[in-house]
Amino acid sequence: MKYHEAKRQLQHALKHQQTISIKKLNEILQSMNFSFEGAQDEETQYLKGEIKKLTKQLRKNRSDGNGKGKGYKRTSERFESNHNTTIGG
Template sequence: MKYREAQAEFQKVFDHQQTVSVPKLKPLFESLNISVKKPLGDSNKEISYLKGEISKLKKKNKLLREGKGTF
């Protein structure tokens, strides 16, 4: 299946709100170069690092708000 054909098929599905079977989705995704596989690498480490940074910022924000309230 070619890229344009896959685009047209997806547009048809979206326009008519049709359901698509998994076996039919696979060639559509391959034609559009869409991957549903888990990304390789340390994405979990990056996510946990970012969650930790967000947590630190929330704590810092809370301390700053509490400090301003006591003045």
């Protein structure tokens, strides 16, 4: 079965809410090169690897002192320096 024929049969079955045997559904999905196995695992592994790389890079930047730019202040320090006023003076 070719891709377009498989797609047409699947669309027809879904549109008319028809029951499809598992054997027929497998044949349709294979013709469409569709698989439930592997795709999610590969993508998940790739994304986990990217997260690990970015985390490692972030840790390295923080340990090198590059994580804090010149003039960096914590939020509480900025608040205190901007709101130091004297009362009655």
